[in-house]
Amino acid sequence: MSESWKRTTRKAEGTISTTRKPQPACDQHPVVSRTGPRRSESVRVAVLHAADDLLVERGFAALTIEGIAQRAGVAKQTIYRWWKSKVDILLDTLTDDAREALEWRTGEGSPEDDLKDHLQRVADFFQEPAGQVMQALLGHAQLDKETAASLRGGFLLEQRERDIAGLRVLLARAQDHTVDDRTIDHLVDLLLGPLYYRVLVFGKPIDKELVDTTARLVLTLARESASPEAG
Template identity: 80%
Template structure:
């Protein structure tokens, strides 16, 4: 059912996605879907959580530098937006602008959890180079790191290019090092 919802969203968009269509594509009765989810937003939230956790996971290559690991993570995030799960996130963010329940569910669920993973991932990656920053600075660095990607995709509907990802990486590492040296 989750895969059917993903596929239909990509094919038909958010407004064309229906419980009836999901049931038909998944080969189940509508009642089966309603037994588990109350709306298409709830189904999409579950697909997003299921698919994005691995795609947006922070990974480090011990042989790579902090900058290389950070750039690699940004490429995974940029690639994620081209995948069905990334399109689900885009659709939910769009719907969240129109519906306060969707906004609250998205923020208190997936976005909050992903933010925690992003903060922890960046902290761990910077710590490999003995770069330590306070929690507030780390929070701001996550904004600086991911903001350009979300802006490019959500505002302009354009993919992120290598130069944006590389310059964002350099900027975040430089700001972290600067903040770390002034707080020591």
């Protein structure tokens, strides 16, 4: 059973992130730890699960290594052996969860429908524990340069590359014209900017009208800015 499947199943069992209840320590499965050079996968998964659960329950400021260790059923020293701070743990859990949640899935419907579906998955992601981890890290990054550098140079950069590649594939299906790299880069800003603005600035959920309107406008702009393929 893959880790991504287990973490997806775990999210499904929780249904809504803000209503998930923590398991009592006595009900949790024992964690296998070891002191060798390789990190135990059971420890890693338990720590990541504990971190995003506690973030949702208590918020970023109240999240501590001690609390994560207690919830995960591991020693605090075990955590410090592999992560130097709670930020590093949250970056790991964000990378694990978001890779699948924000994946582009094109070719299943019309280009417009696929784009709307992708934006809706982005909207849903913000309501999940991983989305709340992302919001907490983005907020902390405004105050901490090290967090900002790690987040922007790691997860955000990788996700940006996936978004550019995904939109490029979708636009290739949508029209017989090519869109240059610089334009696609700007279109990604226009595609995701309204969603991030709604959530991060105003703290409001993303409604279907915003998703549909944004998808239509980006496709329209792509058509207007495209140039005929040579040949």
